[in-house]
Every structure is written in structure tokens, then in C-alpha cells.
Amino acid sequence: MLENLNIEEIxxxxxxxxxxxxxxxxxxxxxxxxxxxxxxxxxxNGEPAEDLYDRAGIYAEFGKIICISAGYVTQKKGEPFFRVKSFYDDDEKKLIKNFFNAWKKFAQAGKRRLCAHNGQEFDFPYIARRALVNSVPLPKILDIAGAKPWEIKEQLIDTLQLWKFGDYKHYTSLSLLCELFNIPTPKDDIDGSQVAKIYWEENDIDRIIRYCEKDTLAVANLLLKYKGDKIIPFENLVSV
Known part of the structure; x- marks a missing residue:
């Protein structure tokens, strides 16, 4: 299946x-x-729920999206490049609407599939849920409430699900798979657990955007590895 997957449609x-x-x-x-x-x-261990509040961002009922980075693989003189655009705003509704508007343009340009790591259980439903909270109409590709996994796998690709090979108990992080497949990762990455502090206390959205964009490239490189294709170096990442 993977060998027939057109990477430039994703x-x-x-x-x-x-x-x-x-x-x-x-x-x-x-x-x-x-x-x-x-x-x-x-x-x-009997700790108060207050001590667990740093987890709130992972739940769509208690968190919000502050950045969505979206990128695609392209070729220039036979060399693969990764073009990425980030959508960010303190106003989550505006952020989501801007991303959905861009998705329409991406789809018109032939990008008919979305791919994320753990997208099936996190990114895709999180975006959809927060869109509903903000009264933003869902694009068809994310209007999947109640859909069966086999009904959406052609449009929504999850690099974690591909790695599971049907093992529903198994979770493997993106960073672990990058290490396993010798995919270079930037040494200046922030840890995901630091994002809330950097956003709320340091107000450094640019640092978060860079982190998000590099993770997006890592997902693309992981899928390229699955396919047995050449990965894209960080110097070929182009922010637009």
C-alpha cells in the first residue's frame, strides 16, 4: 500500500x-x-486534581489550539523540499478558520489527504472538536464523527497507526521512531511539556511555531522512511 502512496498528494x-x-x-x-x-x-497517589492541570492542554474540552503547521513535499531539480505554513493566533476561532480556508486551496492544488503522528486519536479530533466549540463549519475531510476507521483511512493517514500494524495497545512517540529510523531531529527542540509555559509565561509564539514546523517535517520524513524513500534534510525546510 505504502509504495503506491503519492507523497505529493499529502x-x-x-x-x-x-x-x-x-x-x-x-x-x-x-x-x-x-x-x-x-x-x-x-x-x-492522592494528589489534588490541581496538580494535574498541566495536562489540560491535551483535552479539547479544557484546552485550545495555538498553532497548526501544515506542510507538503515538493521537488526542485530532483531534490526534495518541504514547504510549510503555520497558522497561529490568540483567537482560536480565527486560527481554525484560516487553516480551513487554506485547506480548501491545498485540496484544489491536489492535496487530498492529511497526515499526522497520532492524528487519529489527537490532531484530527482535536481540531474538529475545537472547530465545533468555536462554531466553525467542518471541512468534509474532518467531518468524521461516527465514521469507521476503514471509511477514513484513505484520506486521513496516521504514521502511528501505520507503525502499530493492528496492535491497538502499542503507542510509540514520534521522537522514538525518528531515533529508530535515524531521522535527524533538531537539537534545539523544546519539549512538548514546555509549550504551555512558553505561551502563557514567556509569550514566545515564534519559538513554538519553529518547534511545530520541525515536528511536521519529522512526520513527513517518517512516512518517507516507511516508503523507503529519501528523507528531507532540515536545510530543505522552507517556511512560507
Missing amino acids: LFLDIETVPLAPEYGELTEKWKELWEHKMQYHIT
Whole structure:
């Protein structure tokens, strides 16, 4: 299947998310109650739910998207390049609308598939859920509520699912697979757990964008490795 996959038909993406509020104490009493209920099965040592609030960004009910990077593989004189565009804004509704508008243009240009690492369980549903929260109409490719996995696999590609080979218990991080396949990763990457602090405390969105864009290239390179194709060096990453 992979050998017949046209890499130039795919738009690779990665999202960065943060908690809706910078600190637990800024939540209303109702939202604190809801968070405590959400965390009731995650508390292992009797710690208060407040101590787990740094996880809020991974839940679409308690977090928001601050950056979506989308890129694609192209050829120039026989050399592969990766062109990436990032969508970012403190106004999440504006960010999502801008990304959806760009997706229409990408689709018209022949990019008819989306690919992300763990996209099936995180990126794709997170974008769709936050779009609904913000009253933004979903594009057809993400309007998949209730769809069966085999109904969407042609349009939504997940490099994690490809690696699982049907093993539903197995999770492997993007960084681990990059190391396994000898895919170079930048040494200046921030850790995903630092994104909320960098956003809320340091207000350094540019640093987050660079991190997101490099992860998007890593996803593309991982799929290229699966296919047995030449990977794209970081110096061939072009931000537009």
C-alpha cells in the first residue's frame, strides 16, 4: 500500500495546544469541579486534581489550539523540499478558520489527504472538536464523527497507526521512531511539556511555531522512511 502512496498528494500537519487558562486558580468554580471529575481516574497517589492541570492542554474540552503547521513535499531539480505554513493566533476561532480556508486551496492544488503522528486519536479530533466549540463549519475531510476507521483511512493517514500494524495497545512517540529510523531531529527542540509555559509565561509564539514546523517535517520524513524513500534534510525546510 505504502509504495503506491503519492507523497505529493499529502498535507502533513502538527498542532500545539495549551490549557484554556494559564493556571488552575483562574478557572471558575464550575470548571474546577469539571476538571476534578475529569481527573478522578488519573489520580494515583492522592494528589489534588490541581496538580494535574498541566495536562489540560491535551483535552479539547479544557484546552485550545495555538498553532497548526501544515506542510507538503515538493521537488526542485530532483531534490526534495518541504514547504510549510503555520497558522497561529490568540483567537482560536480565527486560527481554525484560516487553516480551513487554506485547506480548501491545498485540496484544489491536489492535496487530498492529511497526515499526522497520532492524528487519529489527537490532531484530527482535536481540531474538529475545537472547530465545533468555536462554531466553525467542518471541512468534509474532518467531518468524521461516527465514521469507521476503514471509511477514513484513505484520506486521513496516521504514521502511528501505520507503525502499530493492528496492535491497538502499542503507542510509540514520534521522537522514538525518528531515533529508530535515524531521522535527524533538531537539537534545539523544546519539549512538548514546555509549550504551555512558553505561551502563557514567556509569550514566545515564534519559538513554538519553529518547534511545530520541525515536528511536521519529522512526520513527513517518517512516512518517507516507511516508503523507503529519501528523507528531507532540515536545510530543505522552507517556511512560507
